[in-house]
Amino acid sequence: MISPHELHFTAIRAQGPGGQNVNKVSCAVHLRFDIRASSLPEAVKERLLQRPDQRVSGDGVIVIKAQSSRSLEQNKLEALARLQALVAEAARVQPPRKATRPTRGSQRRRLETKSQRGEIKAGRGKVGW
Numbered sequence: 001m002i003s004p005h006e007l008h009f010t011a012i013r014a015q016g017p018g019g020q021n022v023n024k025v026s027c028a029v030h031l032r033f034d035i036r037a038s039s040l041p042e043a044v045k046e047r048l049l050q051r052p053d054q055r056v057s058g059d060g061v062i063v064i065k066a067q068s069s070r071s072l073e074q075n076k077l078e079a080l081a082r083l084q085a086l087v088a089e090a091a092r093v094q095p096p097r098k099a100t101r102p103t104r105g106s107q108r109r110r111l112e113t114k115s116q117r118g119e120i121k122a123g124r125g126k127v128g129w
């Protein structure tokens with residue numbers, strides 16, 4: 001689905017604990033994927049661009065950071081798997097919602113609870129002597 005020449009990996013230093021190894025080894029990965037320049041179908045591109053996701057930048061580039069492993073290759077695979085999951089979710093089309101009416105029982109229950117709440121609130125007033 002995603003061709004490898006559309007992916008740009010950058011090795012960076014990982015954050016968090018790990019001592020000297022974290023400070024000297026660049027094993028975390030930034031994966032950059034330009035949505036507009038990709039070979040994805042137009043509908044999938046539109047859904048990806050309209051996602052309210054902080055990983056999608058304003059200029060249409062997905063940036064995924066993977067740093068859970070101490071291996072650069074495993075972090076690359078993890079970032080790629082997360083990107084594929086994101087694209088697969090955008091590729092899935094939601095079925096259109098069928099409009100339905102509330103049942104008579106649910107309407108009756110809603111009105112009963114409204115009247116009960118009204119009685120409770122009406123009983124909170126000043127007591128007349």
